[in-house]
Amino acid sequence: MNTIEQQIINTLGQSFGREPELDEPLSALGIDSLGMAELTVELEKQFGIHVDEYVLDVETARDLVIYVEERQK
Numbered sequence: 001m002n003t004i005e006q007q008i009i010n011t012l013g014q015s016f017g018r019e020p021e022l023d024e025p026l027s028a029l030g031i032d033s034l035g036m037a038e039l040t041v042e043l044e045k046q047f048g049i050h051v052d053e054y055v056l057d058v059e060t061a062r063d064l065v066i067y068v069e070e071r072q073k
Contacts, residue, residue, distance in 0.1 A: 001022075002065075004047075004065050004068055004069060005022065005061070005062075005065050007046060007047075008043075008061055008064050008065055008068065009022070009061055011039070011042055011043075011046065012026075012029060012039075012061060015035070015038065015039060015042065016029040016030060016031060016035065017029070017030075020060075020061050021061070022060065022061045022062040022065070023060050023061075023062055024060060024061065025059055025060060026058065026059060026060060026061070026064075027059075036055070036056065040055055043055075043064070043068060047068050047071075047072060049068060049071040049072060050071070051067075051071075054067070055067060
């Protein structure tokens, strides 16, 4: 697991009560629109990126990793 993957898994665990598997649906953590807004703020802080509305299309932690990696390029 790379650093970005681990950071995202840790953040999800701290924010939503448990660390998901990379390919587990985020909905299984009970993430709703408010939770996604909070996660957006945390991702912007941790990774120094701008998170746009396309983050709403992510379904798994792996999708979040790909999203962050693409914006850091």
